[in-house]
Amino acid sequence: MMSTYNMVKQEFIKKWITTLHMLDCSVEHPLNVTERKNAIKLSSDIAMAAARSGSTVWSRALISRSGNKTANKPVARRILKKARNRLKNRCLTLRRNGNFTAKSGVRKRTELLKSLVPGGELIKNKDYLIRETLDYIVYLRAQVDVMRTVAAVDSVTGNLTNDNK
Amino acid sequence: MDLTGGFGARSGGGGGGGGPYREPIGLESLHLGDEFRQLVTTTTTTLLPPDNAAGSFTALLELPPTQAVELLHFTDSSSSSQAAAGIGGGDIIITPSPPPPPLHSFGGGTTLTFPSNSALMERAARFSVIATEQQNNNGNNNNNETPTSSVPSNSSDRVKTEPPETDSAMENQSLCPNQTNRSGKRKDFDKKVKSSTKKNKSSEETEKLPYVHVRARRGQATDSHSLAERARREKINARMKLLQELVPGCDKIQGTALVLDEIINHVQSLQRQVEMLSMRLAAVNPRIDFNLDTILASENGSLMDGSFSGTAMQLAWPHQAIETEQSFHHRQLQPPPPPPPQQWPFDGLNQPVWGREEDQTHGNDHSNLMAVSENVMVGSANLHPNQVKMEL
Numbered sequence: 052m053m054s055t056y057n058m059v060k061q062e063f064i065k066k067w068i069t070t071l072h073m074l075d076c077s078v079e080h081p082l083n084v085t086e087r088k089n090a091i092k093l094s095s096d097i098a099m100a101a102a103r104s105g106s107t108v109w110s111r112a113l114i115s116r117s118g119n120k121t122a123n124k125p126v127a128r129r130i131l132k133k134a135r136n137r138l139k140n141r142c143l144t145l146r147r148n149g150n151f152t153a154k155s156g157v158r159k160r161t162e163l164l165k166s167l168v169p170g171g172e173l174i175k176n177k178d179y180l181i182r183e184t185l186d187y188i189v190y191l192r193a194q195v196d197v198m199r200t201v202a203a204v205d206s207v208t209g210n211l212t213n214d215n216k
Numbered sequence: 217m218d219l220t221g222g223f224g225a226r227s228g229g230g231g232g233g234g235g236p237y238r239e240p241i242g243l244e245s246l247h248l249g250d251e252f253r254q255l256v257t258t259t260t261t262t263l264l265p266p267d268n269a270a271g272s273f274t275a276l277l278e279l280p281p282t283q284a285v286e287l288l289h290f291t292d293s294s295s296s297s298q299a300a301a302g303i304g305g306g307d308i309i310i311t312p313s314p315p316p317p318p319l320h321s322f323g324g325g326t327t328l329t330f331p332s333n334s335a336l337m338e339r340a341a342r343f344s345v346i347a348t349e350q351q352n353n354n355g356n357n358n359n360n361e362t363p364t365s366s367v368p369s370n371s372s373d374r375v376k377t378e379p380p381e382t383d384s385a386m387e388n389q390s391l392c393p394n395q396t397n398r399s400g401k402r403k404d405f406d407k408k409v410k411s412s413t414k415k416n417k418s419s420e421e422t423e424k425l426p427y428v429h430v431r432a433r434r435g436q437a438t439d440s441h442s443l444a445e446r447a448r449r450e451k452i453n454a455r456m457k458l459l460q461e462l463v464p465g466c467d468k469i470q471g472t473a474l475v476l477d478e479i480i481n482h483v484q485s486l487q488r489q490v491e492m493l494s495m496r497l498a499a500v501n502p503r504i505d506f507n508l509d510t511i512l513a514s515e516n517g518s519l520m521d522g523s524f525s526g527t528a529m530q531l532a533w534p535h536q537a538i539e540t541e542q543s544f545h546h547r548q549l550q551p552p553p554p555p556p557p558q559q560w561p562f563d564g565l566n567q568p569v570w571g572r573e574e575d576q577t578h579g580n581d582h583s584n585l586m587a588v589s590e591n592v593m594v595g596s597a598n599l600h601p602n603q604v605k606m607e608l
Contacts, residue, residue: 075503087498088491095494160476167483178448181455184479188462191486198493202500 059102059193066098067197093120099194100169108179109187112170 071094078090100113165171165180168187174180437443460475463482 080503084495084498087501088495091498092490092494095490156473157476160473160480164476164480164483167480167487178452178455181452181459184483185455185459185462188459188479188483188486191483191490195486195489195493198490198497202493202496 056189056193059190060197062102063098063190063193063197066101067095070094070097070101089120093117095194095198099190102193103186103190107183107186108170108174109168109183110190112173116169 071091074090074094078086082090096113097117100110100117103110161177161180164184165174168180168184171180171183174183456472456475459479463475463478465478
């Protein structure tokens with residue numbers, strides 16, 4: 052019995068393993084903690100967006116954003132290119148006819164939400180923004196769940212290593 | 217080797233050993249970790265083919281939706297299993313309304329509510345994943361009617377019948393009576409909306425532009441503009457409701473602004489958690505691709521399903537092959553130096569297993585890598601049983 056959310060997480064894990072590996076092979080060791088953190092987060096974001104790889108704005112925007120960060124990592128760019136090509140085929144043209152009038156409070160918050168969701172500022176229509184947000188939240192949660200579980204497992208082994216040193 | 221001794225002591229320590237190392241926010245993961253260890257120790261420790269689904273890392277993945285929920289005593293898994301069963305049919309299944317999501321019973325504690333939102337996540341994920349999967353073969357059963365419990369006062373021909381979100385979530389392809397075409401937009405959580413509510417004005421983004429029949433309610437303006445506006449507003453409201461359900465603690469809030477506040481907070485907190493978790497993962501491991509080894513080690517041949525390990529291997533090792541042997545040797549040379557020696561044995565541990573599996577399923581892609589790894593792991597063979605047993 053495979054639940055869809057688990058499928059999301061599974062997809063994310065697969066992609067994450069790939070991106071982590073690629074990044075690891077393309078950078079020189081050793082790295083300090085901050086660099087490692089950035090690499091892990093970057094690979095995780097790429098994996099999340101690649102796992103979605105649908106016609107969502109946020110996944111495309113996230114991949115573009117991540118592409119800038121990996122300018123000096125040709126290996127990582129390879130997977131980004133792959134994901135980008137896949138996404139291009141299902142291009143979604145954003146409509147610019149979002150002519151909704153919102154109250155100031157809602158408007159302000161909508162703008163804030165747009166800044167949070169990758170690519171949100173490109174979306175003029177509040178309807179699509181909410182749709183994107185829904186999708187983004189699901190995948191974000193999958194990312195967090197997986198990372199947390201891995202961290203839990205990892206801290207066990209990490210502590211083991213520390214004990215033996 | 218020291219590792220075996222350390223592992224043995226660790227296993228003797230039992231499941232509670234990991235407690236002091238956890239931060240408060242990792243409390244939930246602590247539960248998961250303990251449960252996970254218990255699961256693993258109860259399963260066979262050999263490198264069997266993926267027969268036993270329990271006790272694996274992927275079982276841990278299964279854990280949140282069902283067992284973690286029980287673990288945390290929040291709810292039963294009936295809702296999620298029901299949801300899964302509902303979707304498992306694949307067709308238009310008019311399922312009875314499942315119990316309201318457990319979300320309602322507790323509003324606070326974002327970390328603790330994640331497993332409890334499993335049913336909700338399930339539904340939301342279903343919409344996004346299956347929506348995209350079936351984008352092209354979504355030959356909707358346009359003829360079917362939704363079993364909606366739309367408000368009786370509203371017209372039955374409403375553009376967007378509003379069944380309770382539970383129903384809409386259960387139905388993989390819920391349809392409005394007046395649906396004629398499917399919309400091009402696929403990442404729609406509310407299938408009903410996607411399929412039926414593409415009005416002329418707002419539907420330019422879709423390939424197909426079905427006409428949506430809207431009947432004005434009593435006492436409302438009937439010109440096309442207001443009808444379109446109303447339909448749009450209802451669409452937005454429906455999605456907002458779904459968002460409300462998704463974000464914990466949102467259902468009791470009235471007003472769009474406050475709901476948006478909650479959503480923003482939620483997204484921000486999730487993003488912050490990602491930052492924190494990645495920092496945590498970076499701090500624990502000297503290498504970037506730590507969890508590759510960890511996951512592979514924890515897999516131990518017991519998998520959620522065979523495809524997971526297969527695909528993971530397929531993804532992992534071909535990339536190495538693509539890179540070069542150099543990177544592979546780089547990893548092989550790592551063990552004597554600082555990177556935790558345990559990682560290396562895990563590699564050697566798992567490679568032959570997966571090599572065997574992979575050879576069956578993926579041909580000769582990995583044979584070279586497997587051959588190399590076979591040679592390398594000879595030295596660490598003696599560690600395997602202990603480490604496998606111990607690992608998690």
